[in-house]
Amino acid sequence: MKQSRFLGLFAALVYAFLHVPLLLLCAFSFNSSKFTVWEGFSLEWYRQMFADTQLAEAAWNSLVIALASTVLSTIIGTLCAYGLWKRGSKWLSGSLYLSLVTPEIVTGISMLAFFQWVFRYWQVQLGMHTVILAHVAFSIAYVLLVVMARLRTAEPALEEAALDLGANEWQAFKLVTLPMLKPGIAAAALLAFTVSFDDYVITAMVAGVDSETLPMVLYAMARRGANPVVSAISTVIFLGFGALILISDRMQKA
Amino acid sequence: MKTRRQALATIAALTSCAKPNKNRLNVFNWSAYVAPETIPNFEKEFGCKVRYSIYESNEEMLARVFSGNSGWDVVFPTHYIVPPMREQNLLAELDKSKLPNLPNLDPAFQHPISDPDLNHSVPYMWNATGILYNKKVNPAPTRWADLWLPHWKGHLTMLDDPAEVFAAALRKLGYSLNSRDEKELRAAQREAVNQKPLLRAYLNTEVRDQAVAGDVLGAQIWSTTAQQAIEANKDLAFVYPAEGFPLNLDCAVILRESPRQDLAHQFVNYLLRPEVSARIADSMRTATANGAARPLLAPETRNNPTLYPPPEVMARAEWFTTVTPEAQRLRDRLWTEIKSA
């Protein structure tokens, strides 16, 4: 079908709207001036970024939390999707979808209230583990959504054939369905990683001393006003994720 | 199977590096409130590590510590936050035998109204609230009432703090800034709503950078933050409003949850040393509550009229008190009304 010229122009404008703000932000992270007037090329803000130990620690925390919660939520969510595909469970799928549409602030507040209540009886501290638990809890539903979409295209007869041929249930799952699910699982893991790496509202509620994440530091810096270091961090995140998606896309195609 | 076990082992290893460190003190303080060498010197002398993080408002700090298991050891609430924190069982009772430097405090701060016997809090730095403005603003503000003039439109900020906004409006109307009277508070709320169209935003210490950059021409702000902004941009000036203004005393407290009470006491006691306190006040331009530190200050700090206003100005100052629960509830409601107007 022929593209109308109007539609093309409109699409170009929308793409500009989506990308120009971020590209400008990236460009000005290389500006030697603190202000939005171009003075010359400089890596000063990147030097400051790498010199900031609090920032490095927060970035490390964010990575650890995102990796741990991705691995856990991808495994748990995939198993859940498979189990629900075999036979539905109204209350479980209902609760998981409900958790998906619950406003973040409500999830965060309820988890904070929960941990505070737990601490009355059990001496543990807010920290990496509470953040990871919270992230796994809200990521499972995302994984379920993506893997389930893939399972809907699966053919149950294939597993039945495997069972008829003498495979046990575990083998049928592992040898027949799981390989077919791989692209879906990869996509789900990528999604789980980003929602975890990106989260501020829930994390800020359940984080303790040792688990300050990158979004928490970014939020504090952004509230203080213009700061080219924030632009530098943004550039690194933008390029990092751009590359991550390209690579994962290549791997899925290969 | 093997790969899964490896993955789990990796997760376990990764999370275990977050285990609470026995010999590390976790300090949560206002931004720009210690000298660059304060923390490293303490670490060296006491052979420990310090995790030092900053916040911009009492609410931000409260939100992080009120679970009672946050992991923080020492935090710095403003004096009127101390009684609610004590009532919520968040604060440890201080062991004064471990604070031999306590007498260094200025007599004026030995018995603060919020904690007269210093059972839970140790005064650290104090400040007062006034108006930071850019000298190109004409006429220069001298009173809270001047913050209601239309020429500020879009370039004025007020503190994102209900007590402070009510204080300015109440003083403008001639009422006590600790008023509990419903009629007075409602009148103050109307003043704040009338002022809102002029406001750029409600901001705390974040306004410092925006005032330095010239985005903000006038701001209700704490004297220490104002002084830091003035140091960075000589076009800025600060004034204590003629109607009277509130005093804030930021205090060091040790959280009850802290498993490192000894180290926390050592840290608080270290901050009470005259030379440590003087160094902080000199480098960050703050007003110390430490009387013994005063003579050690550089003359520019000691004689700075913003940080240490002369007696005739101090005569207009008033301490914030913790208001009754009923008044607090009314203030909360009126604050929500202001914010949603």
Added chain:
Amino acid sequence: MNRLRTIFLAPSAAFTVILFLIPLSIIVAYSFLTRGVYGGVVGPWTLENYQRLFDPLYGIILWRSLVMSTLATILCLVIAFPLALFIARASDRAKGIYLYLVILPFWTSFLVRTYAWMFLLRDTGFINTILTSLHIIREPLPLLYNETAVVVGLVYGYLPFAVLPLFSNLDRLDKNLLESAADLGATPWQTLYKVIIPLCAPGLRAAGVLVFIPCLGAYLTPDLLGGGKSIMIGNLIQNQFTTARDWPFGSAISLALMALVMVLLVSLLRQDGEEAL
């Protein structure tokens, strides 16, 4: 089969119960309790927190949140629909690239996207600097810290949520149907109004809800781009748990917000059935 299924479902069930349903029940319980003298949650049981919700003051905040979310949703749909149509009509190879370009900004941190707009809109930000240096304006325009900035931030933040469901709906449209409409003499605009838009109703509804729900609960955008001047429900909830230290009332508002979201979803499900999820 049942044993394996039970084992497979156990971990997700445990997580859902312990970290979602129990916390939510605590909030439900809190919403019927009373605020302690200095904060905290104490007896007796009461309905007062829910009665307070009917105070016109909170009605105003709710109304403002609804208006701003609706505005952001409409803008998202108006922007997303032609874009989705454009992508759906592209060649298969180009589709992948176009979609990648929609999703790319979405993968970067939400805070980064919000900060990018602070960078553009500040008094000494990009737009004002350009306009002043071109002598179009003398004084910087007050672009940041107002409701327009918040709506722009919401649209920017959630636009991909609208593009993706619309694209998958448009992509599945029967091409023959459109061609026969053209053969029967329909102009492109007539085809759009009479054929494409009605067939896209499920996609439009799904996109609308996907944008509307996070906008309604937005907390960061009004805080950073609104400068704390125009609060939405999310900020009201946050305030109750921090400044006001009124957990019971904060819990009641949270549940009211969830109820609103549920009503929206149920009405969507009525229209489109299970497929909508």
